[in-house]
Amino acid sequence: MALFAGAFLILFAVVTTWLVINSAGRVRWVEHTLEVEREISEAQATLYAAESAARGYISTGNPGLLSNPVGADRALWVKLGEISSLTSDNPRQSAALRGVEQSAAARLAMLARAVALKRAGSDAAAQKQLTDPLGIRQENLFREATDGMRAEENRLYVVRLKQAEDSRRALLVLSTLTGVATLAFTLAWISNAWRSTQALQAAYAELMSANTQLKTEIEGRAVAEGQIRQLQKMEAIGQLTGGIAHDFNNMLAVIIGNLNLMQRKLASGRSDIEPYAAAALEGAARAAALTARLLAFSRQQPLAPQPVDVNKRMVRQSEILRRLLGETIMIETVQGAGIWRAEVDPVELESAILNLAVNARDAMGGEGKLTIETANAHLDEAYARANGVAAGQYVMIAVTDTGSGMTPDVVDRAFDPFFTTKPAGQGTGLGLSQVYGFVRQTHGHVKIYSEPNHGSTVKIYLPRLVAEHAAESEESKPVPARLVGKPEEIVMVVEDEDRVRQFAVEALRELGYTVLHAHSARAALDKLQAEPGISLLLTDIVMPEKNGRQLADEALQIIPNLPVLYMTGFSRNAVVNNGMLDSGVNFLPKPFTLDQLGAKVREVLDAAA
């Protein structure tokens, strides 16, 4: 539209300019015609003036009347010359002019002769010459010719005037048209601009509304996502509690059933209850193992990290694994050179590797190759950020098998507690969750790489030990020679939970110790004041009023160097910081068996002696 309007206006401008120039030309031609006419009239007047002068002189004899006959003669020729140049473009007028010149010349010559005769005194001859019909004819010819030329110019004047008028009118029409067109175009442009502004405003409003809709949708989606997350969380908790309840019920069924059988036997006076007691104990031990794995997953098991030479550990453990996996599975250990010391609880590390090896065995269906590899590793910032681990130096242990591998879906869920693909009774789904919890609690990192039908690699990254001087102390663990105690060894048991206290007291008495007991820190401190000969304080950590740690601190004021042994089932307490045991602290995790209690008490007493 704009292009069309522009071209149209340019065309109008060109035509108008042409018309203006053309019209000016026409006007000039009209003026030219008038000038030619004026020149012709003047030429006529000049010849008639010469004629009158000659006639006056001849009839009066007054020479004053002939003041300048030669001048009149020359003036006529000048005029005729001007007319000639003015009409040179018009052949008709040029031809007519030649006639005018001839008759003018002949008439002027006769007038000159008449004047000369008068001067010579022959008045009659002069008069005769003046009225000679030939001369009169020449004069008539001159008049007719000049009148003809004027008539021709008159005709041209009419034609040219009309042409000038026409072009003026055309110019007027064209400029009116141009004005109208310009106005029309301007109006069209304004209306166009207005319409596009309207369209822009409409588009903007539409965009705004789409934006608002999008925002509402995003908010809606966020709410929906939150609900889905909540649902997933509830589902995970459901899976977890369901798994725990299921496994615990099985174990409780074993314990309760066997205890019932024992009761019946005892009621009927029989004492052959040993197999039932053993079965009940085994069920309880399995329940204890289950809680231990759960605590490991929730990163709440108390860990005792030590400097560990991972290569040495792996060599020792591969012997155990060889026995566990059987002869059809090949075990290869690839020990990295110059491996740094790791800071990790060695017992839990062993159990994690064992879990991975058992998974590998199950995946290989009894035949294949298990590779345990160690290496130093550096986790860079980008990897660390993407995997929620601190960047830095780690000791890496990779356990690789040639088994069935895992689909990405299984990899995603493998660390979930109670997630298992194994048939009921063959897997609890707690193995990898235990590994995960333990590694995370150790501030390490664990990652699964797996190809279905090719095998899997699980890589564990343990933080590098920073203290230079730390020596591996794991070999120096004293093995208690005997579990029994002596009557002169007095153990003070402090525990707010009656049943646990009762069991500990009776078990220690059974082992031969003299036992004092208290249900709170306050009562214990009173007894400590009264009995300064106490050899060991065995205390719970989490108790109302005063905790085990505070009790131990005050007890040491009364009896310096008193050995203290803590017991607890929970890692978030006064002795365990961030899941790590304070160094030099003796610790017995609950639940414990009589043997475990005896061994630990013996170990602490022997170490103090």
Ligand SMILES: Nc1ncnc2c1ncn2[C@@H]1O[C@H](COP(=O)(O)OP(=O)(O)OP(=O)(O)O)[C@@H](O)[C@H]1O
């Ligand atoms: N090396 C492996 N190769 C193939 N699949 C594996 C491997 N390790 C783990 N998985 C898969 O991950 C699941 C979870 O493993 P996890 O060790 O947590 O439980 P589980 O072995 O099934 O039971 P549990 O270890 O308690 O006896 C397994 O059931 C299995 O499907």
Ligand SMILES: [Mg+2]
């Ligand atoms: Mg497993």
